[in-house]
């Protein structure tokens with residue numbers, strides 16, 4: 555296991571507001587990560603810090619063991635921004651040609667194939683494109699760059715469900731043949747589940763949790779039942795959130811339950827359901843722990 559990117563104790567303030575607070579993050583080689591957080595959680599700030607666009611007030615960013623200097627870009631790196639800085643008067647193909655100059659592993663065969671997959675006319679000017687089509691141009695650059703560290707800030711913004719599915723599909727196909735480290739920031743949490751092997755969840759500039767997506771899928775449950783029974787069942791377990799209704803309680807727990815636990819819950823009249831990542835995220839944020 556080798557670490558591609560390591561952020562240590564990152565702090566970024568805008569005036570008195572902390573956009574990021576003591577944030578630690580480590581990305582391993584050849585893993586796809588999801589970066590999840592509400593509006594204003596600090597996702598774009600984190601990505602801009604990694605991409606050298608802004609400097610931290612405190613903390614370090616290391617890429618493959620080498621500390622990034624002020625304004626320095628990681629090597630073999632591609633950043634697909636939420637708001638791409640394309641040349642509006644230039645055509646799609648010209649923007650791709652420009653991007654290709656910065657990425658030594660650029661694959662033109664893939665870029666042309668993706669133009670077809672996403673139904674983009676390469677001769678259209680950027681300023682004539684819809685929001686979604688502009689996102690797709692950024693995504694083509696991210697994919698065709700084959701950069702060993704690629705980060706996407708809201709890559710599916712403005713895309714309809716069909717195009718979102720196509721994007722995730724081609725990303726996974728290309729990743730299977732050309733593994734690299736990918737970090738995707740997104741609001742569409744459940745869509746990231748089949749794509750991201752691990753997720754980082756941030757809230758108010760701080761890291762709330764990072765874990766394997768599959769582990770969250772297997773260890774996150776909602777539990778409902780009589781309040782006293784639920785309290786007795788959840789004692790000693792990691793409870794993320796509780797909510798009362800009438801004589802009952804809903805609890806979200808994050809603890810792997812074995813068959814014995816599940817049998818015991820059923821005998822106690824408690825209903826148990828696995829949580830979707832979206833629900834897990836909401837309970838984690840609402841519960842604050």
Ligand SMILES: Nc1ncnc2c1ncn2[C@@H]1O[C@H](COP(=O)(O)OP(=O)(O)OP(=O)(O)O)[C@@H](O)[C@H]1O
Pocket residue numbers: 568571572573591592593594595596597598599600
């Ligand atoms: N240039 C800036 N000047 C002042 N405050 C800023 C600036 N950029 C970001 N912030 C603040 O920093 C915090 C984090 O913002 P950031 O854009 O990183 O969040 P985000 O998670 O990317 O949000 P969203 O999902 O809405 O894009 C917010 O409180 C935001 O208002």
